[in-house]
Amino acid sequence: MGTSSSDFDHVINLCADVVAQTKSKIVSYWIMGFYPVLSVCHSETAKVVLKSSEPKPKHLGGGYSMFIDWLGDGLLLSEGKKWERNRRLLTPAFHFDVLKPYAGIYNKVFDIFLDKMEKATSGGDSVEIYDSVGLATLDTMLRCSVSYEGDIQQQGSIHPFVDATRRLGHLAQLRLLSPWLWHKFPFYLSPTGREFSKHVKYIHDFDEKVINARRKSLESDPSILKKRHLDFLDILLTARDEQGVGLTDREIRDEVDTFLFEGHDTTASAISWGIYSLAKHQEEQQKVYEEVKSILGERKNVEWSDIQEFTRLSLFIKEAIRMYSPVPAIARVTTCDMEIDGVKLPVNTEVNIMIHVLHHNEDAWIKPGEFRPDRFTDNGGRDPYDYVPFSAGPRNCIGQHFALDEQKVALAKLVQRFRILPDPNHEPVPNKEVVTRSKNGIFIKLEKR
Template sequence: MIAQVIVAIVVVYFLSRVIHYGRQYRYWIHLTSKITPMGKLHPIWGHFVLFENMQGYYKTVLDTQERTRTKLFHGWTMFFYPSFGVCHPDTAKILLKSSEPKPRHSVGGSYRFLLPWLGDGLLLSDGWKWERNRRLLTPAFHFDILRPYVQIYNDVADIFLEKLQKACDSNQSIEIYKLVSLATLDTMLRCSLSYNEHVQEMGDSHPYVDQVNRLTTLAIKRMVTPWLYPDFMYGLTADGRENKMLTDSVHQFADEIIQSRMKALRLDPDLINKRRKDFLDILITARDENGKGLSPEEIRAEVDTFLFEGHDTTASAISWAIYSLAKYPEIQENVHQELIEILGGRQQLQWEDLSRLKYMSMFLREVMRMHSPVPVVSRYLTKPLCVEGLEIPAYFAVDVVIHAVNHHPDVWPDHMEFKPERFEDEAKLSRDPFSYFPFSAGSRNCIGQNFAFNEQKVMIGSLLKRFKVSLVEGHVYEEFPDVVMRSKHGIKINLEERK
């Protein structure tokens, strides 16, 4: 009798869930019928059958908006679950101006797959914790802190250029994406952690860049493989085990730096006043209004976040900037001519020069429009949200496809043409400010955007002071977006020393 009751309860519960899902599914069908689909729907695999990786996802989104001029699109994952995305300033601003968090807790939430690695830092945290940490960390990017970093940018660039010089002297082409990644990691370590251990000189023997690239690749692979969403399933796979090993390794790298600094400050509390104050100093000594500081786990999360975001996204922007200089020789000479005029007879850029590089600023902005360093961000709806007259239900993630906004034909009619002049006089343009946001926008914009933009200027200025660059005939230059915009086959260039 008891067994029959239990069976009956299970059956009733199961039927109630089926009925509940049926009602939801019917509503989702009705809602998505009013929204532009990404393409032809497979009856089981949804729209995931259209692409194997994020390159296929972005191509599908860009093709859809080119064909339909949509501002809002939808897709279906397997198991009949819809997803949503926005690709126009009118719809992007609704998400970016909201207080909705990143999708880090939902089963398919894309940021959830970065959480074991990056932890609860500024990129992934939300609510009061994000607000507190943002407030505590903002002083790390004050102009007075950023000013002395310019010399570090120059020092790092000098090492980078010496590597290029060897290729130039031997009259060989060189792939620059990995070299740029090592340089931007070197910059981040020196500026934020006062860590100067010859990262660029070590080259391939320094594993951090490869580990970060592999972690992002594994995260993207998991995002487009729904049956690997459950943690216990993923942990059983070779990818899951590799992800755990790489995560432990990058954590160990950060922990060693943090523990060394904390020990030094314990031995000499006045040490912080004897030298340049860096990001790690601020993390260790920061206190909120209640006098409470960050825990060791919170400090590591912020260090991991800044090492990743601060080197990988900037490396993408600089690499595609070098590609663009090589592809457009006339633009390269315009950037160079402005640089020479500002430098005069000096060899290196200084803090005061950076704001005077008007054409270079226009050029770099166009690079980040054409090749978005961060192609997409997402928000998780905690309540229903009205977009384009339609109410998207709560508990869905919505992609804000920055790369698609940067190429929407209604906003940028000639979006595949490279034209720095688009940004010549932004103050007088009527363009919506949410039509271009390479560092995201709203309250969760990138806290380090001035740091990154200054670093780009110094690196590109140092390069052009010494070399002319050109593309390598026959090499295939192809965007390969994942967490950042990479190059599928690398970015090869030829170098010619300037007289």
């Protein structure tokens, strides 16, 4: 297959069509006629790549290269011994004992979100939710990562951190679709590059100010860690490897930026499409509502123990993120010769794992275009690599339990308070970019229960 486009949505849809027609497990294509990319589209080929610890492609034109100056060498982009060390050091940040107190933060954040939604739909109007959900998940990430509360949801794009984060994501995507800006020299001379640099400086200055203040606070009174719940920054500042060496300030900054970027945008996609799925599938919404009502009763807050009890909601979320994969594709680059399905790949070959295609492969899923949460009551003989919304293998998403817990609290509180209805005049069109968004927004209506 050949293409002159770097349009993610176009490429992913083409791969899906090729797989449906030919049952291929690998699809290859060319970007701009000279840059070859191999895509694996079946669990048998995907697992070969995912079981390895191959790094993300950061070479010129590689999708992840557009984020290096912003995210640095955090877990998303680091490789080799550094990645292995930092992955070990960060793992305690996602232990259940650390995640448990975050339930209170999820409740506070989504109470603000629900109040906004109630006000916006009080006259029976529909409301576009993706923007507001994104503010809520960014609010969550800032509170959980560095204990920052800054009226994120109320101020929206007026808040400089919100504006910087949104613009950086947009500018990185714009650069990826503009090969003449792949080289740093023309990029940073361009208006796009100059704006990117301005926002990166703001984000890094913000991080460094928070990190320095927290480090000084801990040095002056280490006992404060026993007086409150730990956030992500606390874990980073106190982590030590086998030699007793901790992370440098630059490494901490990179991990904070990575956590904020990866954690808020992907979860915003998952929650938004989950809300849309509740609206579209009323029978499934009723099942979720009845479960939430039976577990919460008259309580408004979702407690940590409740999260573990949401079985129907869990099935619903699994199906929603199968249908609308928050991250539709990821990439790796080979560090040694590799053979996949009889195809020999040399070193430095970029391989895309088409998660969206895996999640809609008819070899694994019965009627994959239908929304059927009950398909997850058993695996139906599926390979574990048929369903990889958080990637898989050694480089899987370290924060997947954090993300799923946040989704459960958000959707449980929503269905408890409102009946979610579709807007027949606004059917969303999925757009599979770095995350799956909608080309025309996601609109819903709400009725107070």
